[in-house]
Amino acid sequence: MVDYWNRIVWPMLEGAQMTILLFFIAILVSIPLGFILTLAVQSRFKPLAWLSQIYITVMRGTPLLLQLLLICFGLPMLPVVGEYLVFDRFVAACIGFVLNYAAYFAEIFRGGLISIDKGQYEAAKVLGLTKWQTTTRIILPQMFRVALPAVANESITLIKDTALLYAVAVPELLHFAQTAVNREFTIVPYFIAGVIYLAMTLILTVFFKWLERRYKYE
Amino acid sequence: MALIEVTNLKKSFGNQEVLKSISFSVDKKEVIAMIGPSGSGKSTLLRSLIHLEEIDNGSICIDGDFLVKDGQYANQADIRKITGKMGMVFQHFNLFPHLTVKENLILAPKLRKSESMEEIEKRCMDLLRKVGLSDKANAYPSNLSGGQKQRVAIARSLMLNPQILLFDEPTSALDPELTGEVLKVMKDLAEEHMTMIVVTHEMGFAREVANRVIFMDGGEIIESNEPEQFFQHPQHERTKAFLHKNWK
Numbered sequence: 001m002v003d004y005w006n007r008i009v010w011p012m013l014e015g016a017q018m019t020i021l022l023f024f025i026a027i028l029v030s031i032p033l034g035f036i037l038t039l040a041v042q043s044r045f046k047p048l049a050w051l052s053q054i055y056i057t058v059m060r061g062t063p064l065l066l067q068l069l070l071i072c073f074g075l076p077m078l079p080v081v082g083e084y085l086v087f088d089r090f091v092a093a094c095i096g097f098v099l100n101y102a103a104y105f106a107e108i109f110r111g112g113l114i115s116i117d118k119g120q121y122e123a124a125k126v127l128g129l130t131k132w133q134t135t136t137r138i139i140l141p142q143m144f145r146v147a148l149p150a151v152a153n154e155s156i157t158l159i160k161d162t163a164l165l166y167a168v169a170v171p172e173l174l175h176f177a178q179t180a181v182n183r184e185f186t187i188v189p190y191f192i193a194g195v196i197y198l199a200m201t202l203i204l205t206v207f208f209k210w211l212e213r214r215y216k217y218e
Numbered sequence: 219m220a221l222i223e224v225t226n227l228k229k230s231f232g233n234q235e236v237l238k239s240i241s242f243s244v245d246k247k248e249v250i251a252m253i254g255p256s257g258s259g260k261s262t263l264l265r266s267l268i269h270l271e272e273i274d275n276g277s278i279c280i281d282g283d284f285l286v287k288d289g290q291y292a293n294q295a296d297i298r299k300i301t302g303k304m305g306m307v308f309q310h311f312n313l314f315p316h317l318t319v320k321e322n323l324i325l326a327p328k329l330r331k332s333e334s335m336e337e338i339e340k341r342c343m344d345l346l347r348k349v350g351l352s353d354k355a356n357a358y359p360s361n362l363s364g365g366q367k368q369r370v371a372i373a374r375s376l377m378l379n380p381q382i383l384l385f386d387e388p389t390s391a392l393d394p395e396l397t398g399e400v401l402k403v404m405k406d407l408a409e410e411h412m413t414m415i416v417v418t419h420e421m422g423f424a425r426e427v428a429n430r431v432i433f434m435d436g437g438e439i440i441e442s443n444e445p446e447q448f449f450q451h452p453q454h455e456r457t458k459a460f461l462h463k464n465w466k
Contacts, residue, residue, distance in 0.1 A: 122270055123312035127326035128302050128378065137325065141316045217316050217358045 034105025152208035251424035305375030365396030
């Protein structure tokens with residue numbers, strides 16, 4: 001039993017650490033970046049708005065796996081600059097996830113932003129709030145509240161998408177599960193992996209449910 | 219001198235001329251009821267006074283300062299100073315849903331930083347008492363009825379001690395049985411001689427509380443008179459037709 005634990009479960013938990021690390025890096029960087037993209041799309045400076053919109057369209061319109069392969073294996077093959085674009089696999093994966101998820105979060109926040117009634121801006125204006133005060137005190141708190149369920153959904157998807165790292169040979173949870181399956185000739189590690197993913201998504205679900213209740217404003 | 223002086227105000231949305239050279243003035247302590255069919259331009263006129271709409275031409279002078287003179291607006295800082303003399307109450311309340319009643323009231327004066335928190339909180343509770351909602355200080359707007367929301371909105375607009383209060387159809391979004399409590403608060407304000415302009419469909423309020431009724435139709439002021447005269451002896455055919463349809 002101890003042997004089984006040491007040979008199979010322990011490496012998988014170590015792999016899960018990689019999954020969790022990637023999750024936190026991706027979420028902590030892509031949410032602010034997505035928010036900046038939301039603002040960029042709304043920008044009055046049209047070239048910036050167009051570029052941001054094109055970026056979002058491309059990132060959402062192509063598979064994450066394709067983007068990961070491109071960053072890990074494609075960039076280094078570019079002439080001249082290629083040799084400077086060889087990243088550590090994990091770093092490359094982080095870049096891929098951040099760039100991809102920022103586009104999704106940008107769309108989620110944009111949805112939150114357009115859901116806010118123009119009466120909120122008008123009330124803030126007649127109360128003498130500056131544009132900055134209106135944005136930070138009135139608009140953003142409401143935008144994040146509206147976006148919360150969609151952010152929760154996206155975060156759960158992100159946990160599961162980390163399994164794509166398998167394709168670019170970063171040793172994460174699924175990688176160790178597959179190794180164990182091959183070595184031990186048993187499918188049990190698949191189920192263990194499933195349970196670990198499920199545990200992670202359950203924790204996230206509970207966390208976001210708590211956040212939603214906390215900011216219910218009732 | 220008039221507190222509000224509007225001269226030759228013109229405003230179009232695209233090709234549609236919604237305000238056709240409007241002139242009128244409001245004295246201190248006056249309560250004006252502005253009535254007229256929908257689309258007559260009365261809300262747009264009210265919103266122009268507090269710079270929620272930009273006008274195309276004409277002048278608006280508030281308490282001696284020009285918000286806009288012959289179509290030329292004052293600079294940003296002056297616009298803020300001038301519109302700061304007015305408060306506004308909206309048809310749909312526009313309370314901030316993520317803030318409690320108390321937070322809705324204290325937000326603007328707190329950000330203005332011109333007085334201590336104790337003063338602000340004291341005024342907040344005084345005003346809530348005045349509109350009969352001191353027990354709702356910590357409630358969120360979503361837990362209030364429409365009438366309560368509008369009373370909070372009125373209290374919020376009073377927090378900055380405005381000289382003039384503008385009301386844009388304050389009871390139009392309310393169930394009929396809830397309009398009374400809001401009208402009562404407005405009546406109290408009128409009795410304290412707050413200068414008010416009220417865009418309304420409440421003929422009863424216009425008749426009982428207002429000092430003057432302004433009737434608008436098609437982007438023009440058709441008639442302006444004391445309530446008694448206005449309702450008993452309307453001068454203009456369009457006024458007669460409107461009253462015939464809306465008040466009996």
